[in-house]
Amino acid sequence: MLYITGKHALNIPCSLQTCGDWHQPALKWENIDLRNSDDSIFGDYGIEHDKYIPYHQESFSIANHIRALLDLLEVGNFAIAQGMNNDYICNDEYDNEIFESVLRLKYTEHWNTIDRFMGKEYFSKWLNYKKGNQVG
Numbered sequence: 001m002l003y004i005t006g007k008h009a010l011n012i013p014c015s016l017q018t019c020g021d022w023h024q025p026a027l028k029w030e031n032i033d034l035r036n037s038d039d040s041i042f043g044d045y046g047i048e049h050d051k052y053i054p055y056h057q058e059s060f061s062i063a064n065h066i067r068a069l070l071d072l073l074e075v076g077n078f079a080i081a082q083g084m085n086n087d088y089i090c091n092d093e094y095d096n097e098i099f100e101s102v103l104r105l106k107y108t109e110h111w112n113t114i115d116r117f118m119g120k121e122y123f124s125k126w127l128n129y130k131k132g133n134q135v136g
Contacts, residue, residue: 003047003061006033007080009068010088014048018065019090029055035071041104042070066094070101076110078117085121095122099129106135 010021046067050059072081118126
C-alpha cells in the first residue's frame with residue numbers, strides 16, 4: 001500500500017495523543033515522502049486512511065506519528081527523527097509500543113546507530129527496556 005510518511009506525516013494530525021510537528025506551512029507539499037508498506041518491516045502497522053494533506057484534493061493513507069518516526073529510523077534518517085521523544089511523541093503512554101517496534105530493527109544495518117539514537121532520546125527507559133528484554 002502506498003502511504004505518506006516522514007516529516008510530512010509528522011505534520012498531519014493522527015489518531016494518537018501525540019504532538020507531531022508544527023512546521024506544516026514550511027514544507028513542500030508537492031514533494032511528499034511516499035512509500036510502499038510492502039517494502040517495510042512494519043507492513044501496514046500505524047497507517048491511517050482517508051486523510052487529507054495541504055494543497056491536494058484527494059485523500060491519502062498516512063503514517064501516524066509513531067510509524068513516521070519508525071520509518072525514519074528504518075532508513076537511517078536520524079536528523080529528522082531527532083526530538084522523537086520530547087518533540088514529536090510527547091506521551092510516555094506509547095513508550096513500550098515504540099520500544100517493541102524499534103526492537104524489530106535489531107537486525108538492520110543501522111541497528112547500532114538506532115540503539116544510540118534511542119538511548120539519547122529515551123535515556124534509562126530505553127536501557128531498562130533492553131535489559132528487561134535481554135537485548136545487548
